[in-house]
Amino acid sequence: MTPRNDAAVSVTLDLVDEFFGGVFDSLASWLPTLEQQLAPVIRTGGLTGAGLASLIEADALAVIGDAWLPIYGAGFCATAEVIGSGNPLAWWQGPQRQPLLSAAIVGEQYAVDYRRLEWFRVPERTGRGHVAGPYVDYLCSNEITLTSSLPLFVDGAFVGVACADVLVSSLEATLLPAMERLENCATLVNAGGRVVVSSNPDYATGDPYRGVRPGDSLETLTEAVGERAGAVVLRSERFPLAVVVERP
């Protein structure tokens, strides 16, 4: 088995860590401001969808505007408990950085149940950041997307997630050239063994990696792949992602 520190192979994982490191740095540096802006309003119970959007717009746009990261969209999704009325999701996206329109509608009830979405659910459950996807995001980007999210706490209570979307096509532009320079095929997979980007012509984004069932853990993947000669699984220490390198 190739050692983990194999420079040529780990270069892909380094790129992945650097990429998502940048995304999470951007989100993490936003959190203190968010807390400062939202905490007083949340404590008085006066936070509305429209209020949320106007409070955070400038900083959300700054996350999208981060010069060296291809961030497609960004925003904050509050829990239903802290939003009195309006849409708990304040979101901006695309080259024009337009607001997601449902955020602008003044309705009585809002209602995509965000709790069922992975980028909301996982940080709510674990209290930690998460990279969700790849998934077809027909709610926001309408593209195949990865959503990075960080939970926000006010007085120890979970109040929502700050998120940034990256399109798989943008991540691919960063990773694929380096992957294609390797002798063997490299594939970035998520924690459920789902292919994100691969230099292996047999894999498409969304496929389960060979030998695992969709949703299987990276441990299962490592076991399954480890039985094949010359195959290596490099797991990211910071993100729920891994790079698998093996002959096609």
Added chain:
Amino acid sequence: MAAGSSRGSRMHSAVFAPIGDEGRASLVEGRIDRAISAGALADGERLPSESELARSFGVAVVTVREALDALRKRGLIETRRGRSGGSFVTASRSDAVANNEGSLLAMPRVELNDLAVHYETIAAACAEFACVRATPDELEVIQEILAEARGAGREAWRRIITDVQLELAGLSQSVRLTREHVRLQAEFTPLLTLQDGDAEARERSHDALTEQVQATLDRDFPRARAAIRESVSGSLRWLVRRRATLSAGLLGGERVTLDHSLSAQEGP
């Protein structure tokens, strides 16, 4: 937020997705009209402002204004002035039903059949990829939503069902198939809502969808495919019957005479 109180459904978001291109007032009008017909925009719901709509659709403000004018003339929205003003959906459910029945009658049966074929094919293609790619987690969330929807009211039930169908399409991990599904769903849902007053028809759709999710969880494509067929052909049969009743109502006694002469011809 209970899924049952849903207003901002997936279809709801699709309503306002960018259209691109300039000067497309009728496209904007059609999008909002279909959303009202499908129940994605409910009676009394306030539309975003003209500038917000323009930004979101990716068209000029004058284009949006033109579209809203047309919708206002057709009585689908009304505009109120003042601080709490704006454009509001005014079509009641009976208006929506009448509107959708009109569409059903106006659509040639051959086209209705073909719409069902197209819808069924795209749904089945999505299901085939979802059977390979979807995780149990993703499907279990859908199962929960579906189970909760059993007791929902008519409009809420349709919104949840539409959400679930789009969610299932998305599990194919194909952007193109999902977009095609969204497009077809926007076209088909206004007709499908006509059967929502029929408890038996709702039960049938609900059962078929539940079976589709379970089959996808079991990675059993033929079973998922069969559930989709069952659901679409059931709805189609219902719509064809409804269409016949409506057109009989229009024709009055003529139809009876026609039937009579036919059966007379078939006699010995």
